[in-house]
Amino acid sequence: MFNESPRRKHRVIISTKLPNYGVRRKRRGIKPQKRIILMMEKNTYMINSFINFYRKLNLRNQRTLARILFALINMPVIRYVYHFIYLRHIKRRSKQFPKRLIIETCNYCNLKCVMCPYKAMTRAKSTMSMLLYRKIIDDAVSMGMTEVTISGYLEPLLDKFLIERIKYAKSKGLRVGFSSNGTLLLQNDHLGDILNSQLDWIAFSVDGATKETYEKIRIGARFEDVVDGVKTLIQEKKKMHLSTPEIHLNCCVQAKNYDEVNTQRRKFYEVFKGADVFEFGAVSTRGNEGERLPRGSDFETPTKIRKHIYPCYTIFNYIYCLPDGIVALCCIDYDGKFRLGDLNIQTIAEVWESNQYQIVRQKHMDGRGAEIEMCSNCKEFELSSFRWWQ
Numbered sequence: 118m119f120n121e122s123p124r125r126k127h128r129v130i131i132s133t134k135l136p137n138y139g140v141r142r143k144r145r146g147i148k149p150q151k152r153i154i155l156m157m158e159k160n161t162y163m164i165n166s167f168i169n170f171y172r173k174l175n176l177r178n179q180r181t182l183a184r185i186l187f188a189l190i191n192m193p194v195i196r197y198v199y200h201f202i203y204l205r206h207i208k209r210r211s212k213q214f215p216k217r218l219i220i221e222t223c224n225y226c227n228l229k230c231v232m233c234p235y236k237a238m239t240r241a242k243s244t245m246s247m248l249l250y251r252k253i254i255d256d257a258v259s260m261g262m263t264e265v266t267i268s269g270y271l272e273p274l275l276d277k278f279l280i281e282r283i284k285y286a287k288s289k290g291l292r293v294g295f296s297s298n299g300t301l302l303l304q305n306d307h308l309g310d311i312l313n314s315q316l317d318w319i320a321f322s323v324d325g326a327t328k329e330t331y332e333k334i335r336i337g338a339r340f341e342d343v344v345d346g347v348k349t350l351i352q353e354k355k356k357m358h359l360s361t362p363e364i365h366l367n368c369c370v371q372a373k374n375y376d377e378v379n380t381q382r383r384k385f386y387e388v389f390k391g392a393d394v395f396e397f398g399a400v401s402t403r404g405n406e407g408e409r410l411p412r413g414s415d416f417e418t419p420t421k422i423r424k425h426i427y428p429c430y431t432i433f434n435y436i437y438c439l440p441d442g443i444v445a446l447c448c449i450d451y452d453g454k455f456r457l458g459d460l461n462i463q464t465i466a467e468v469w470e471s472n473q474y475q476i477v478r479q480k481h482m483d484g485r486g487a488e489i490e491m492c493s494n495c496k497e498f499e500l501s502s503f504r505w506w507q
């Protein structure tokens with residue numbers, strides 16, 4: 118999904134920290150190739166500024182720019198240089214232990230959104246026990262992980278332990294956030310609980326800026342409930358002078374809302390005025406359940422040129438855990454078919470170092486990731502030509 122900040126008040130959260138590589142003199146002894154990589158990394162600030170600029174463009178211009186970039190990195194000589202530098206960078210980055218844990222704390226949802234594979238899920242429905250959750254969080258902290266995201270195929274507001282989970286992860290110093298459809302926000306005490314939980318961010322999925330479009334996609338939801346809920350949250354947060362949670366609005370761009378996003382994007386900013394971040398990302402074929410964009414549309418990822426050359430960013434940088442403690446490949450694996458370990462009986466480090474996980478990562482490192490069936494048709498994977506610079 119793409120962040121964007123159409124006006125200054127819609128912030129885009131991108132780290133602008135520059136790594137410290139020590140004094141110049143020290144660098145003289147470094148090999149030329151390594152120096153180029155360090156230089157590229159030091160330019161993270163420039164790269165992030167460019168990403169910010171990209172996200173402010175409309176879909177058509179984003180698409181054109183992406184095409185130009187893809188064409189550029191595939192020109193004969195540049196292609197070789199880019200490949201060389203980028204792969205070296207990836208190799209270094211891939212040795213680091215992931216910083217982010219994604220936990221699907223339950224797998225219940227109250228909607229049947231058209232593009233979401235939730236309705237096709239065949240695995241058993243359950244809620245993760247607090248005992249297992251605490252064990253996993255402790256484990257993550259001991260491995261130096263810094264972020265936990267409650268996500269997957271669930272509506273987090275249906276998880277009766279949600280607030281307890283947020284507070285526990287916060288007490289361990291983790292950055293915590295979750296994505297919600299927002300339909301239940303004004304029910305029970307959700308709103309007050311969220312505001313008092315020290316949650317870092319919350320993302321609401323709103324796939325339309327009008328009732329008509331939104332309800333065509335989010336089957337079972339009422340547009341007014343979400344708009345009222347989000348607006349009230351924004352007002353209450355302001356009244357309480359809180360800086361968190363950051364409020365994100367995510368729109369999954371697909372055939373049914375494509376025109377609205379492209380021609381009436383301002384409407385999103387007007388309806389959800391006061392939100393911190395707006396993200397518009399293309400639908401993906403999760404388990405081939407996703408509804409494709411119109412053919413040749415401007416928001417399809419321009420990936421024909423160099424498909425599946427670079428290792429997938431997701432599998433190296435996130436660990437994805439299901440309510441029963443099973444570690445699955447990633448969020449594309451909605452039915453938990455690709456099992457990489459079991460956190461009931463293993464530590465996160467043991468799962469990460471397991472043979473199976475290593476084979477998957479090695480295949481990706483060798484440029485053979487597409488041999489894994491689940492990876493062969495995946496949008497996230499396709500985006501890896503740039504993502505490792507993040």
Ligand SMILES: C[S@@+](CC[C@H](N)C(=O)[O-])C[C@H]1O[C@@H](n2cnc3c(N)ncnc32)[C@H](O)[C@@H]1O
Pocket residue numbers: 226232233234268269270271272273296297298320321322367368369399400401402403406407408
């Ligand atoms: C699966 S939902 C779970 C959290 C919550 N129920 C919600 O709707 O935000 C997480 C995110 O995945 C997005 N999503 C669902 N199906 C998708 C697909 N086929 N392609 C891309 N994003 C998808 C949703 O729009 C949502 O922003």
Ligand code: SF4
Pocket residue numbers: 226227228229230233234235236269270271272298322
């Ligand atoms: S996108 Fe979210 S709200 Fe919609 S069906 Fe999937 S899990 Fe439920």
